[in-house]
Amino acid sequence: METDVAIALDLGGTQVRAALVRDGRVLARAAARTDLGGPEAVMRQFRALVAGIAPAGTPPPGAVGMCAPGPLDTVSGIVDHIPTLPGWDGFALRDHLSDTFGLPAVVENDGIAAAFGEWTHGAGRDLHHLVYVTVSTGIGGGVVVDGRLMHGARGMGGHVGHFTLAAEGPVCSCGRIGCFEAFAAGTAFGRRARAAADRDPASHLGRIAARETVEARHAVEGARAGDPACLALVAEEAAYLGSGFASLLHLYSPQMIVMGGGVSKAFDLLEPGIRARIERDAMPPFRAVPVRPAALADDAGLVGVAALARAATARTPRPPSRGS
Ligand SMILES: [Zn+2]
Structure with a gap:
């Protein structure tokens, strides 16, 4: 039927x-x-x-x-x-x-499905070229190019979390060194927040660490309250995201990058740092491409x-x- x-x-x-x-x-x-x-x-x-x-x-x-x-x-x-x-x-x-x-x-x-959702019913409607990036525990996503959802051989294209951002760096969930995900996923953000708490037990994050495990969200909450160390952590996260997004701009020349996932709940805080890093790292014709928060949240x-x-x-x- x-x-x-x-x-x-x-x-x-x-x-x-x-x-x-x-x-x-x-x-x-x-x-x-x-x-x-x-x-x-x-x-x-x-x-x-x-x-x-x-x-x-x-x-x-x-x-x-x-x-x-x-x-x-x-x-x-x-x-x-x-x-x-x-x-x-x-x-x-x-x-x-x-x-x-x-x-x-x-x-x-899942990343390709979410990209299709944001393209057909979310933040990327009416566009012909779009990169969707979900930043949560890991980084996933999908790509729309020339008005088509990109699949690649065996349907495995668009693994936007696993290009190498730096030749040396943290180990990724995929086992490789230096993936975009290993630097910029919520897991990495949380790890840096815990390190900051360990360095300064008297700080905002250090006091949280005394009673529970510090996660990325604690740094975001601290940044919203104006804590300087938390603001620095958010700026660092935004810089990694902006560097990765600059590479995605070069690879796919989208009309927009749509950011979803748990970390995008802090999009308003991250956006200035993402923009600044795109200004630094992207070639001039790519710098004006907008980065927008996803519209469908967990439903994409x-x-x-x-x-x-x-x-x-x-x-x-x-x-x-x-x-x-
Ligand atoms: Zn990886």
Whole structure:
């Protein structure tokens, strides 16, 4: 049946989320802590979540889309290796999704799905060239070039957190040295905040460290209150972000960079430092490109993967048959 409602699923290492989405709007949602018992257990979780969220009067969904951490081979639809989800290697994710819900299914890298969401229903509407960067525990994202969502071979393009910002530096979650993510993700920001607290126990952050683990958000709160050490930490974070964004401007020549993720809650504080660093690091024709906060917050991936599922359904209205 052809309807404009899609099931959107977000497979995360700590949380699984399900939503019914129509035309960029989340109609209903549910979430649970990710069952670490492997893919079969998580598929049961998703089935239960979806069963619980169909509001009366909603047309039955016509497609299902799932976004997951990458690198995810979205051409084969088979999980290769997701570091945060042990036990999933070799799982035929797209076929299982289609079988579970009896609907045509798509799978997408979470950063690419969120980029599509911000492009179609968020901060990047009406643009032809866009880079979306989510800055939270790690850094992910996706790229729209020439009016098309960039996928690359096996659908794994646009891993904007893992270009090398410096040849020497912190070890990244991917195991490499000096990735943009290793310098600028919320995890790195938090690590610098803890180091500052250790250096000066009498400081604002030092006093927080005496009672709880200092995180990036504490530095942001301190900066909002005018604490000089916290303002310096925010400036340092903004500089790393601006340096990385300058490289993304050179690579993709977007009309806009959209920043999402938990760290973007401090966008107002970070923006002047990001701009200053882009002024310093970007070649002159790229410097005026705006950097804007994301509009869809945590829903970007769900909205995006629902839209992708709908688009795929329009191309192939029947569920793919297994084994053919
Ligand atoms: Zn990396």
